[in-house]
Structures are given as structure tokens and as C-alpha cells.
Amino acid sequence: MKILGKFPSTRLRRVRNSDWIRRLVSENNLSPNDLILPIFIREGKNKIEKIKSMPGVYRYSIDMLSKILDKAEKFNLPMVAIFPNTPSDKRDNNGSEALNENNLICRGVKFIKKKYKNFGVMTDVALDPYTSHGHDGVIINGKIDNDETLKILNKQALLQAAMGSDVIAPSDMMDGRIGSIRKTLDKNKFKDTKILSYAVKYASNFYGPFRDAVGSKSNLKGDKKTYQMDMRNYNEALREVSLDIKEGADFVMVKPGMPYLDIISLIKKTFKIPVFSYQVSGEYSMIKNSVKNKYLNENAIYESLISLKRAGSNAIITYFALDVVAKLDSY
Ligand code: PBG
Numbered sequence: 133m134k135i136l137g138k139f140p141s142t143r144l145r146r147v148r149n150s151d152w153i154r155r156l157v158s159e160n161n162l163s164p165n166d167l168i169l170p171i172f173i174r175e176g177k178n179k180i181e182k183i184k185s186m187p188g189v190y191r192y193s194i195d196m197l198s199k200i201l202d203k204a205e206k207f208n209l210p211m212v213a214i215f216p217n218t219p220s221d222k223r224d225n226n227g228s229e230a231l232n233e234n235n236l237i238c239r240g241v242k243f244i245k246k247k248y249k250n251f252g253v254m255t256d257v258a259l260d261p262y263t264s265h266g267h268d269g270v271i272i273n274g275k276i277d278n279d280e281t282l283k284i285l286n287k288q289a290l291l292q293a294a295m296g297s298d299v300i301a302p303s304d305m306m307d308g309r310i311g312s313i314r315k316t317l318d319k320n321k322f323k324d325t326k327i328l329s330y331a332v333k334y335a336s337n338f339y340g341p342f343r344d345a346v347g348s349k350s351n352l353k354g355d356k357k358t359y360q361m362d363m364r365n366y367n368e369a370l371r372e373v374s375l376d377i378k379e380g381a382d383f384v385m386v387k388p389g390m391p392y393l394d395i396i397s398l399i400k401k402t403f404k405i406p407v408f409s410y411q412v413s414g415e416y417s418m419i420k421n422s423v424k425n426k427y428l429n430e431n432a433i434y435e436s437l438i439s440l441k442r443a444g445s446n447a448i449i450t451y452f453a454l455d456v457v458a459k460l461d462s463y
Pocket of ligand 1: 260
């Protein structure tokens with residue numbers, strides 16, 4: 133593109149010199165419609181428990197969920213995403229608790245769908261909150277077995293859909309899972325249940341606090357590099373997304389967010405489909421702690437989210453959703 137204009141007849145500061153003109157020419161904006169709120173659920177009654185590595189984020193027992201859901205409703209957020217902290221005595225090699233129709237997620241979805249009509253609920257399909265080894269799939273002969281895991285994921289997705297989940301979000305990174313889950317849902321009359329594929333999910337160091345939150349951190353041996361993407365790769369993201377679109381994904385996610393802005397932009401420009409990004413737990417904790425210690429000004433939170441929008445995200449999963457939405461008018 134040829135850059136037009138020349139100083140002094142062109143002065144770009146003219147369109148920056150007051151708040152009203154900056155608002156008028158702004159190319160990207162953040163609204164409640166852009167934000168998805170993740171929520172951690174735990175067993176018990178009357179519990180709102182701090183998560184050490186995520187200041188300001190809590191695990192809620194189901195009877196206390198309204199404390200946070202009422203706020204999501206008040207600010208008109210379009211969707212919440214729920215994640216379970218499964219008690220360790222319910223974790224095993226196959227993650228069988230994922231298929232228990234009375235597990236935390238099933239009870240959580242039912243509770244939310246009954247009480248709240250104005251936002252959608254998204255549920256994670258993957259086995260890591262349920263396995264004794266903390267991996268997203270089953271281990272057979274020392275390896276994460278792709279096709280055996282698919283059989284379980286199909287059942288997990290179907291169960292979540294039956295409980296009322298609006299958006300099934302496979303985050304496990306097994307090959308072929310989108311097609312396999314779409315077929316299963318369609319066969320069982322869940323044609324309207326949407327699939328958000330975590331199509332581009334990197335084997336990242338930024339998931340640490342989340343693993344703490346769902347209680348899989350101390351269980352996890354090794355890393356997730358045999359199924360999550362290699363951080364050195366760019367073109368491979370195109371292959372992941374094109375396969376998932378063919379298999380029936382309604383929208384795709386790039387994860388983590390800020391370290392992968394180039395990937396969000398690539399996917400958005402190439403495929404012209406809704407692209408979501410996940411500002412993950414490590415990104416949250418870095419920024420949150422810096423703001424708490426006054427190393428960073430609080431507006432760094434807004435800046436981090438606008439960067440994700442500018443790169444091409446349609447919506448962002450962020451632990452800052454409630455903090456930010458309450459202050460949108462002041463940015
Ligand atoms: C589980 C899952 C993870 C996250 C979302 N779903 C962790 C992982 O893959 O180890 C990470 C989210 C975050 O860090 O905020 N499959």
C-alpha cells in the first residue's frame with residue numbers, strides 16, 4: 133500500500149488532539165459482547181475459595197454460583213465458560229468422572245440453564261480435570277491414545293449437550309475430534325448445539341495457574357507437546373483450522389492470546405470466520421499481579437484486550453471480563 137500525504141499539509145496529530153476525535157476515529161472498541169467469563173466450580177456448600185496463583189479469581193460451589201452469575205447477567209455478557217475442580221478421589225486413568233451425569237459440570241450447566249436465560253453456557257471437552265495423570269486423553273502403553281480418547285470425548289460432549297450446554301468446546305487437541313463430535317451430536321438430535329474448536333492451542337507455559345485452579349497441576353507428569361501445538365509453528369495453524377472447519381466447527385479459538393497475536397490475525401484474514409481468543413491464566417496473573425503491585429497502571433488490562441481485538445478476535449475469554457466491563461466507559 134502506498135502511504136499518501138506529506139508533512140506539513142498532513143498532520144496525524146490533528147486526529148489525536150482531543151478525546152472526542154480519538155473516539156470518533158477509533159478503529160476497534162471493546163464492548164460487553166466481546167467478553168466470555170470463565171468460572172471455576174468446586175464441590176461442597178457455601179464455598180467461595182481463593183485460587184492462590186490467580187488473585188481475584190475464585191472457585192465456587194454450585195450453591196454460590198449466583199454471586200458471580202448475577203454480575204455476568206447484569207453486565208449482559210453473552211456467555212460464561214465453566215471448568216470443574218474434580219476431587220482427587222474421582223480422578224482415574226480414563227477420566228471416567230467426565231461421563232458421570234451427576235458430575236460438577238453437569239450439575240453446573242443444569243443450574244445455570246434453569247436460572248439464567250440471557251447468556252449462553254460453554255463447556256470444555258477434554259479429560260484433564262478428570263484424569264489421575266492430568267493429561268487430556270487416556271494413556272495406553274505409555275502414550276496418549278488419540279482414537280480411544282475420541283470415543284470418550286464423544287460421550288462427554290453428548291452428555292454436556294444433553295444437560296443443556298450451548299457451546300461444546302473441545303480443548304483436548306486430539307486429531308479428528310471435531311468431526312467425530314459433530315456427527316455424534318447430529319445423530320442425537322443436537323443439531324443446534326454449537327462447537328467452538330480450540331483449533332489452535334499451543335503447548336504453552338502460560339497455562340500454569342489454570343492447572344492449579346482445576347487441580348491438575350501436581351498430577352501432571354511431563355508436558356502436552358505430543359498433542360498441543362509447537363510454539364515455533366505458524367503455517368501449521370492454517371492446517372489445524374482448515375481441518376476443523378471441514379469437520380464442522382462453528383468458530384475457532386486461538387490460545388493463548390497475547391503471545392500469539394500473529395496467529396489470530398492470520399486465521400482471521402485467511403478464513404473470515406469468527407475467531408475467539410483465550411487470554412489464559414498465565415497472562416491474567418502476570419497482568420493482575422503487576423497491577424496489584426503498581427508496576428503497571430490498571431489500564432494495561434484494557435490495552436491487553438484491545439490488542440486481541442485489533443488482531444482480529446471476535447470475542448475473548450478472559451478472567452478480567454467482570455473487572456473490565458464495569459469500567460468500560462472510563463477507558
Ligand atoms: C484443558 C484446558 C486448559 C486450559 C483450558 N482448558 C489447560 C491445558 O491445556 O493444560 C487453559 C486455560 C488457562 O490457562 O486459562 N484442556
